[in-house]
Amino acid sequence: MFKKSVNKIIVVFMVLCLGMVFTGCGKSKVSQYEKIKESGKIVLGTSADYPPYEFHKEIDGKDQIVGFDIEIAKEIAKDMGVELEIKDMDFGGLLAALNTGTVDFVVAGMTPTDERKEKVDFSKIYYNATQAVVVKVENKDNIKSMEDLKEKTVGVQMGSIQEGIAKDQIKDAKIKSLSKVPDLMLELKSDKVDALIVELPVAKAYIEKNTDLSLSGITVKDETGGSAIAIKKGNQEIVDQINKTLDKLVKENKIEEFVVKATDMIE
Numbered sequence: 475m476f477k478k479s480v481n482k483i484i485v486v487f488m489v490l491c492l493g494m495v496f497t498g499c500g501k502s503k504v505s506q507y508e509k510i511k512e513s514g515k516i517v518l519g520t521s522a523d524y525p526p527y528e529f530h531k532e533i534d535g536k537d538q539i540v541g542f543d544i545e546i547a548k549e550i551a552k553d554m555g556v557e558l559e560i561k562d563m564d565f566g567g568l569l570a571a572l573n574t575g576t577v578d579f580v581v582a583g584m585t586p587t588d589e590r591k592e593k594v595d596f597s598k599i600y601y602n603a604t605q606a607v608v609v610k611v612e613n614k615d616n617i618k619s620m621e622d623l624k625e626k627t628v629g630v631q632m633g634s635i636q637e638g639i640a641k642d643q644i645k646d647a648k649i650k651s652l653s654k655v656p657d658l659m660l661e662l663k664s665d666k667v668d669a670l671i672v673e674l675p676v677a678k679a680y681i682e683k684n685t686d687l688s689l690s691g692i693t694v695k696d697e698t699g700g701s702a703i704a705i706k707k708g709n710q711e712i713v714d715q716i717n718k719t720l721d722k723l724v725k726e727n728k729i730e731e732f733v734v735k736a737t738d739m740i741e
Contacts, residue, residue: 507711510578515557518547519577521565523654524631525679526736527583527701540739542732543581546600546703546723550579553719564653566633569593572706579712580704583673585635594704597716601729602700605639606677607690608670610662617669618691620644629658629667636671639694655680662687675733679740 510516520543522528528541539560551558561577568580572594583603586596609617617623625646630636632651640649650667652658659680661667670677671694681687703720705712723729 505711506578506706506709507715510554510556510712513556515559516551516554516579517559517561517577518544519561519563519568519571519580520544520547520582521568521653522560522562523656524565524583524676525740526675526733528581529740531739540736542601542729542736543583543701545732545736546720546729547579547581549723549728550703550716550719553722554715564633565631566653569704572704575706578705579716583676583701584704585699586702586704587635587638590704593707595707595709595713597703597705597713598720599700599702600720600724601733603673603675605636605671605694605696606674607692607694608659608662608672608677608681608687609668609690610665611686611688613668614688614690620692620694622692623647623669626668627666629661629670631655631658631672635696636673639696640671643695659684659687675737679737683740 520528520539522530522539522541524541526541527543528539530537531540532538533540539562544560547560548558561571563571565582568577568582568584569590571577572580584590586599590596607617607623620643623644625648627648627650628640628644629650629652630640632653637649637651640647650661652661655672655676658667658670662670663684663686669690677689681689703716705716
């Protein structure tokens, strides 16, 4: 009788173990793409100080983040069938936020450099912009080449591609790196820096609103390429979905429309 009871316990134990094995086998790791779909929300990381890419604007008495990058992000969320949540942070902290899971993707006029590609994956290039040097109007005739910036103080956004350009192309430059572009513009206007390096659309946006600023005649060499969207490594499904949206927007010429619309919104 005791033997039968022991045998029954063993059989029950084996059945339970087998059930646990099969249950474990049936479970697969949920991808980030599936998590986004299940939550009904995708979180965008950006640095909203870079018009016309992304910037703050008061609309109907409410502060909102707008720009052509934001319009692209909205299209990505729409095609995925989820809502878009925007998190605004310093440009230099965006990739860390992506890798810690604070955000799901980064759209911030970011260039996919080799160094950044080691940390994250990127979409296709969605926009190409040339670099520009901004100076005060009174200095326009004095600063016409990179050589003219030798030993001068040059402002750039911290962690940006322009920071690397200043270090590589300006001899003995005193580089001043700040997190926010508006702060850099104030530094230039108050003569705390001699020039700024920013992307051309950004330069034009600020110059149109500040008559004391001007484009210099400097041609900036930039072989790094345009802007792309950053995604945490190992999420090819998200990359493919984003690329699909970008292909559609390029085909329909929507990105150029977004750029014009965003530029018109700058105060």
